[in-house]
């Protein structure tokens with residue numbers, strides 16, 4: 001019997017983070033570290049050398065009481081599409097250790113190819129990449145909690161958020177075994193989207209109208225993929241990085257801060273890491 005092969009458009013996985021819901025609790029950061037075997041050190045006070053694929057930032061509107069307002073902004077890798085897959089980090093990597101997948105839209109990192117030049121870290125406008133200054137180490141006994149599906153990274157290589165790519169591979173294998181090439185929305189979710197107690201993080205396929213993220217963001221290819229949802233914006237959108245992480249807020253100052261416009265109107269610091 002001849003099986004009919006269905007063809008589906010390529011997937012473009014992305015994330016929508018509602019900043020009006022986020023409380024800055026940091027559950028996404030903790031879930032990400034546990035899921036992806038990210039080691040921690042006794043002294044994490046130097047944020048330049050600590051590793052957090054998902055990092056929480058605190059934004060302020062720069063005003064004093066009673067007009068002051070605060071917003072927490074979780075920042076994973078933005079999985080930039082650029083134009084035709086030319087994200088900033090992929091474009092500069094001399095070892096082809098980072099790659100834009102046309103199957104999923106995910107920017108991956110191939111640790112065994114990386115030789116640690118850190119060019120990608122300089123190119124990334126979102127500070128989403130981290131260099132391993134030390135070999136990873138866990139307190140005695142904690143190695144039993146490591147995820148078997150994620151490789152640990154050695155000293156001398158760069159790493160970053162992968163949208164929990166190992167979960168995609170498991171979901172894809174299962175879908176294929178079940179005789180379908182489409183991955184159900186619930187079958188592939190990132191650790192941070194599952195852990196968020198406020199339901200602020202939604203993850204899915206931007207190209208699939210059945211996925212929640214498509215309905216929230218309403219991407220419009222005819223408008224250069226700009227979001228049609230008036231609450232949606234992307235970080236530093238004017239750089240043309242064409243990111244797949246969308247942020248949502250009803251507050252205008254938050255949307256302007258996302259594109260760094262607010263900085264010109266304020267004195268002092270706009271954002272600082274929140275821990």
Ligand code: SF4
Nearest residue numbers: 077078079080089124
């Ligand atoms: Fe690369 Fe940075 Fe864009 Fe992620 S956010 S795809 S690391 S340039």
